[in-house]
Amino acid sequence: MASETTAKQGGNDLGVDLDDHVKRIDRQDRVATGILTVIVAFVLLLLASIVAFILVKGLGKALSPGFLTTLPLADENPGISSEIFDSFYMLIVTLLISVPISLGAAIFLVEYAPDNWVTKAASTAIETLSSLPSIVVGMFGSLFFVVTLGWGISIIAGAMALTMFNIPILVRVIQQALQDVPRSQRDAALAMGLTRWETTRHVLLPAAMPAIVTGIVISAGRVFGEAAALIFTSGSAAVNINFASANLSSPRNPWNIFRPAETLAVHIWKLKMEPTPGNDEIVWGTAAVLIICVLLFNILARVLGKALAKKMTSE
Amino acid sequence: MAKRLMPKKQLEGVGLILTGACVLLVALVVITLIFMVAQQGLSAFFVDGINFFSFISGTSWVPSDGVYGALPLIVTSFGVMLLATLFTLPIALGSAIFVVEVQPGFGRRIFQPLVELLMGIPSVVYGLIGLTVVNAAMRAIFGEEAGTGAGILSGGIVLAVMILPTVTTLSIDGLAAVPNEYREGSYALGCTRWQTVWHVVLKSAMPSLMTAVILGMTRAFGEALAVQMVIGGVEKVMPAGLLSPAATLTTALTSGFSNATTGSVQYHALWALGLLLMAMSLVFILIIHLIGAKGAKNRG
Amino acid sequence: MSDSLSRRSFISLAGGTAVALAGLGLVGCGGSSSSDTSSDSSASSDSSAKALSGTVNCSGATSFQPLVEAAAKKFEDENPDVTIAITGGGSGQGLSDVRDGKAQIGRSDVFAEEKLDAFDVAALNDNTVCVVGMGPIVNSNVDVDDLTTDQLKGIFTGQITDWSEVGGTAGKIQVIERKAGSGTRATFEAAVLGGESAPADFAPVAEEDSSGTVVEKIQQTEGAISYLAFSYFDDTKFKALKVDGVEAKAENVCNGSFKIWAYEHMYTKDADEVTQAFIDYMMSDEVQGSMVEGQGFIPANDMKVKKDASGTITNA
Numbered sequence: 001m002a003s004e005t006t007a008k009q010g011g012n013d014l015g016v017d018l019d020d021h022v023k024r025i026d027r028q029d030r031v032a033t034g035i036l037t038v039i040v041a042f043v044l045l046l047l048a049s050i051v052a053f054i055l056v057k058g059l060g061k062a063l064s065p066g067f068l069t070t071l072p073l074a075d076e077n078p079g080i081s082s083e084i085f086d087s088f089y090m091l092i093v094t095l096l097i098s099v100p101i102s103l104g105a106a107i108f109l110v111e112y113a114p115d116n117w118v119t120k121a122a123s124t125a126i127e128t129l130s131s132l133p134s135i136v137v138g139m140f141g142s143l144f145f146v147v148t149l150g151w152g153i154s155i156i157a158g159a160m161a162l163t164m165f166n167i168p169i170l171v172r173v174i175q176q177a178l179q180d181v182p183r184s185q186r187d188a189a190l191a192m193g194l195t196r197w198e199t200t201r202h203v204l205l206p207a208a209m210p211a212i213v214t215g216i217v218i219s220a221g222r223v224f225g226e227a228a229a230l231i232f233t234s235g236s237a238a239v240n241i242n243f244a245s246a247n248l249s250s251p252r253n254p255w256n257i258f259r260p261a262e263t264l265a266v267h268i269w270k271l272k273m274e275p276t277p278g279n280d281e282i283v284w285g286t287a288a289v290l291i292i293c294v295l296l297f298n299i300l301a302r303v304l305g306k307a308l309a310k311k312m313t314s315e
Numbered sequence: 316m317a318k319r320l321m322p323k324k325q326l327e328g329v330g331l332i333l334t335g336a337c338v339l340l341v342a343l344v345v346i347t348l349i350f351m352v353a354q355q356g357l358s359a360f361f362v363d364g365i366n367f368f369s370f371i372s373g374t375s376w377v378p379s380d381g382v383y384g385a386l387p388l389i390v391t392s393f394g395v396m397l398l399a400t401l402f403t404l405p406i407a408l409g410s411a412i413f414v415v416e417v418q419p420g421f422g423r424r425i426f427q428p429l430v431e432l433l434m435g436i437p438s439v440v441y442g443l444i445g446l447t448v449v450n451a452a453m454r455a456i457f458g459e460e461a462g463t464g465a466g467i468l469s470g471g472i473v474l475a476v477m478i479l480p481t482v483t484t485l486s487i488d489g490l491a492a493v494p495n496e497y498r499e500g501s502y503a504l505g506c507t508r509w510q511t512v513w514h515v516v517l518k519s520a521m522p523s524l525m526t527a528v529i530l531g532m533t534r535a536f537g538e539a540l541a542v543q544m545v546i547g548g549v550e551k552v553m554p555a556g557l558l559s560p561a562a563t564l565t566t567a568l569t570s571g572f573s574n575a576t577t578g579s580v581q582y583h584a585l586w587a588l589g590l591l592l593m594a595m596s597l598v599f600i601l602i603i604h605l606i607g608a609k610g611a612k613n614r615g
Numbered sequence: 616m617s618d619s620l621s622r623r624s625f626i627s628l629a630g631g632t633a634v635a636l637a638g639l640g641l642v643g644c645g646g647s648s649s650s651d652t653s654s655d656s657s658a659s660s661d662s663s664a665k666a667l668s669g670t671v672n673c674s675g676a677t678s679f680q681p682l683v684e685a686a687a688k689k690f691e692d693e694n695p696d697v698t699i700a701i702t703g704g705g706s707g708q709g710l711s712d713v714r715d716g717k718a719q720i721g722r723s724d725v726f727a728e729e730k731l732d733a734f735d736v737a738a739l740n741d742n743t744v745c746v747v748g749m750g751p752i753v754n755s756n757v758d759v760d761d762l763t764t765d766q767l768k769g770i771f772t773g774q775i776t777d778w779s780e781v782g783g784t785a786g787k788i789q790v791i792e793r794k795a796g797s798g799t800r801a802t803f804e805a806a807v808l809g810g811e812s813a814p815a816d817f818a819p820v821a822e823e824d825s826s827g828t829v830v831e832k833i834q835q836t837e838g839a840i841s842y843l844a845f846s847y848f849d850d851t852k853f854k855a856l857k858v859d860g861v862e863a864k865a866e867n868v869c870n871g872s873f874k875i876w877a878y879e880h881m882y883t884k885d886a887d888e889v890t891q892a893f894i895d896y897m898m899s900d901e902v903q904g905s906m907v908e909g910q911g912f913i914p915a916n917d918m919k920v921k922k923d924a925s926g927t928i929t930n931a
Contacts, residue, residue, distance in 0.1 A: 025507050025510060029508055032508075032512075033508070033509070036413040037413065039405070040426065043426075043430065046433075050444060050476075073685065101340060103337075104336065105337040107334045108335055108337060112330070112334060122338045122339075126345075127603075128597060129341070131596040131599055131600050133536065133537025133596060134538075135539040135565050136352065136592050139572075144347060195327045197326050197329065200330070218431070222435055225440070226438075227437065227540055228539045228565075228569065235702040238684060240687065240688045240691055260700055260701070265440075268443065270703070272825075272827045273825035273826065274680070274681065274847075275847050277849045284443075291436065295432065298431065377796075378796060446828065450835065454835065454836065459838075462836070463789060463791060463820050464832075465832065547822065549792075549818055549821065550822065551818070560818075560820055560822065569824075571796075573705020573824070574705055574794070576708075576710050577707075582707075
C-alpha cells in the first residue's frame with residue numbers, strides 16, 4: 001500500500017500520471033470484480049448442473065409407481081422401501097444418541113469449562129473426531145462396536161459410527177449458538193441468583209434453540225448420505241423386513257436395532273459395484289431420492305429455524 | 316435462605332457432572348479409537364514383522380502376494396489432495412470475496428445456502444457423477460493417453476468439487492470476521508475495492524483462510540468411496556503422471572478389506588494404512604492449532 | 616444376443632415358475648434339472664413341515680449375494696420363524712466370520728484353502744451352491760470376436776498391446792484388470808495365465824475392485840478389454856468374446872469346453888438344523904433350477920467337470 005501512496009504523491013506533481021494511475025487501478029478493480037462474478041456464476045452453474053444431472057437421470061425412476069414402496073427383494077420391479085425406512089430409522093437412532101451428548105459437551109465447554117488442560121484435551125478430542133476419515137471410523141466401528149461390544153453388523157453399530165461424525169459438527173453448532181446469546185441475558189439471569197445450570201436451561205438454551213435446531217437438521221442431511229463407515233458397521237445387504245413382526249428380537253422386525261440394515265447411500269454403492277442388468281436405473285433413481293431428501297433437510301432446517309425464532313420473539 | 320442454597324449448589328453440581336460426563340464420554344471414545352487403530356496397525360510391524368521403513372518406502376502394494384509397500388498409496392493420497400486444493404482454492408476464495416465484499420446481501424441469503432446444499436450431496440453420488448462424467452471428459456480431452464479416464468487427475472477433480480463448499484463457507488466466515496474499520500481505513504486512503512481486498516482484507520484473514528484450506532485438505536485426504544470409483548485402483552506401481560491410474564490409502568482400504576481375513580498379515584497391514592491415515596489427520600489438526608496460535612500472536 | 620436378451624427379460628421374472636422357465640427355453644445346461652422338480656418340491660415341503668425357527672447369519676462374497684438374498688426371502692416366506700440375516704463384506708470377511716463362529720454361513724468365491732490355514736479349513740464344510748462362468752469382454756467397438764488362450768495371456772501380461780496383433784483394427788489395447796486377491800482375478804489367472812501372474816512392471820489402465828466399475832469403463836473406453844462373470848453380461852453395453860472358438864455360455868462351462876469358471880461356496884461349520892435346512896434349500900431344485908439360472912449362474916449339479924482347491928479339473 002505504501003508504494004501506491006507514493007505513486008499518488010508522485011502523480012500530484014505530474015497530473016497525467018495520476019489520471020493514468022486512477023484509470024489503471026479502476027480497470028484493475030473492474031477486471032477483478034468481473035473475474036469474481038464469473039467464478040460465482042461458475043459455482044452456481046456447477047451446483048445447478050449436478051442437481052439437474054441427477055434429477056434428469058433418476059427422477060423418472062424415482063417417481064415410477066411403487067419404487068418408493070416396494071421391497072428391494074421383490075420379484076418384479078424392485079423398489080427401495082426398506083432402504084428408505086432404514087435410512088430414516090438409522091438417522092433417528094443416531095440423533096437420539098448424538099444430540100444429548102453434543103448438547104452436554106457443548107454446554108460444558110461454553111459454560112463450565114475450567115481453563116485447564118482437561119478442557120483443552122477435550123476440545124482437541126472433539127476436533128480430532130471431526131478430522132478423522134470416515135473409513136477409519138468405519139474400521140474402528142467394525143472392530144469395537146461390532147466385535148468387541150458384540151453388537152454384530154447392526155443398526156446400533158452404524159448409528160454409533162454416525163454419532164462419531166455427528167458429534168463434532170453438533171458440538172460446534174451448539175457452542176456457537178450458545179455463545180451468540182447476548183451477554184446481557186446471561187448476566188441478568190446470573191444476577192437474579194440463578195445457578196449456571198438454571199441459566200443454561202431456562203435462558204440460554206431457549207434463546208439458542210432456533211440456531212441449534214437448524215444445525216441439527218443440517219447435520220442430519222450430512223449423516224443421511226454417509227456410506228463408507230456404514231458398509232463396515234451396519235452392512236450392505238437389503239433386509240427382508242416384516243412390518244407384521246411382533247418379535248422385537250427378530251432380525252426381520254423393522255424396529256430391532258440389532259439387525260443389519262442398508263441405507264440409501266449404501267444401496268447406491270452396492271448396486272453400482274454389482275452391475276446386475278437393470279441396476280443402473282435403480283441406482284440413479286435412488287440417487288435422485290437421496291438428493292431430494294437432502295434438499296428437503298436443508299429447506300426444513302431454514303423453515304424450522306425461522307419459525308422457532310419468530311415464535312421466540314413473539315412470546 | 317441457607318436451605319435454598321444447598322439444592323442450588325447440588326443443582327450446579329448435577330449440571331457440571333452431567334455435561335462433564337458427555338465431554339468425558341467423547342474423549343474416551345476418541346482415546347479408544349486411537350488406541351485400537353494403533354494396536355491393530357502396529358501389530359503389522361511388531362507381530363507380523365513387516366519392516367516399517369520398507370512399508371513406508373516400498374513402491375509396490377500387492378497385499379495378496381505379501382508385498383507391502385505403501386509409498387504409491389501415500390504419494391497418490393497427497394497428489395489428489397494437492398490437486399483438489401489447487402483447483403478449489405481460487406474458486407472458493409473468489410466466491411468468498413464476491414460474497415463478502417461485492418454482494419453481501421445476495422451472498423448471505425442466496426449463495427451461501429446454495430453452497431451448503433452442495434456440502435450435503437452424498438459422496439457416493441459424487442462418485443457416480445465422476446464415473447459417468449469426469450472419466451468420460453478425461454478421455455475426450457486426452458484421448459488414448461488417459462486410458463479409461465480413471466486416474467489421479469479425475470480423482471483430484473471430483474475431490475475439488477467435494478471440498479469446494481467446505482473451503483468456501485469457511486473462507487466466507489473468515490473474511491466476514493475482518494473488522495469493518497480495516498476496510499473503511501483503506502477506502503479512506505482512496506484505495507479501490509480490489510486494493511482493499513488484496514492488501515488489507517486477505518492479509519488480515521490469512522490465518523482463518525489457511526484453516527479453511529487445511530480443513531478442506533483433511534476432507535480430501537480422508538474421502539474414500541467417491542475417489543475409489545474414479546481413480547482406477549492400480550496399487551502395484553508408482554503413479555507415473557497425473558493421468559496414471561492409481562490408488563489412495565483410503566481406496567486401498569475399502570477394496571482390501573473384502574479380500575482379507577481377520578487376523579491375517581494382510582488384515583493388519585490394512586490397519587497400518589488406517590493408522591497412517593489417522594496420523595495424518597492428527598498432523599492436520601496440529602497444523603491448524605499452530606496457525607491459530609500464530610494468528611492469535613500476530614493480533615497481539 | 617437372443618440368449619442374453621431372454622436372460623435379461625427373465626431376471627424380471629426371477630422366481631417365476633418352472634413352467635415359465637421351460638417355456639422360455641432357458642434351462643442352461645441341457646434341461647436335466649427340470650425333470651427332478653417333483654422329487655424336489657417334496658424335499659422342501661419336508662423341511663418346512665418341521666416348523667424350523669432361528670436365525671442364520673450369512674456374510675461374505677457380494678458376487679452371488681443377490682442370489683442368496685432371493686433364495687433367503689423365499690425360504691423365510693416358507694418358514695416364517697426363520698431369519699436369514701445376510702451381510703456383505705467380501706470373501707475374506709465371510710471366511711473369517713464362519714471360522715470365528717460369528718456367522719453360520721460364510722460365502723466365498725474362492726476355496727477356503729486360499730485364505731485360511733489348513734487347520735481352520737479342516738473344520739469347515741464346503742457347499743458349492745453354484746458355478747459362475749467368467750469370460751473376457753471388450754468395448755463394443757472392438758472388431759475381434761475370438762481370442763485364443765495364448766493371445767489372452769499375451770494381452771494380460773503386456774506382451775500384446777495392439778488390437779492389430781490379434782486380427783483387429785489397429786488401436787491400443789486398454790487392459791482393465793481386477794484387484795489382485797479378488798476371486799474373479801484368481802480364477803481368470805488360473806485358467807488363462809496358467810497360474811502365472813503378470814510381470815511386476817506391467818501396469819494395466821485400471822485395476823478395479825468391482826464388476827460395476829469394470830462395466831462402466833469397458834462401455835466407455837475405446838479398445839478396452841477385461842473379464843466379468845456371466846451374471847453381469849449385457850450385450851447392450853459391451854461384447855463378450857469367444858475363447859479358443861468356444862462361446863462364453865453356461866452349457867460350454869458344463870461340458871468342460873469353456874475353462875474360466877469358479878465355484879460359489881457357502882461354507883458352514885458344525886451347521887445347526889436351520890443352517891443345514893437353508894443349505895439344503897439352496898441345493899434343492901427350487902433354487903438350483905429357476906433361480907440360479909435366472910441370475911446368470913450355473914447349477915452345480917449340471918457340471919460334467921469339477922475342480923479342486925488346487926485348480927485341477929477332472930470329469931465329474
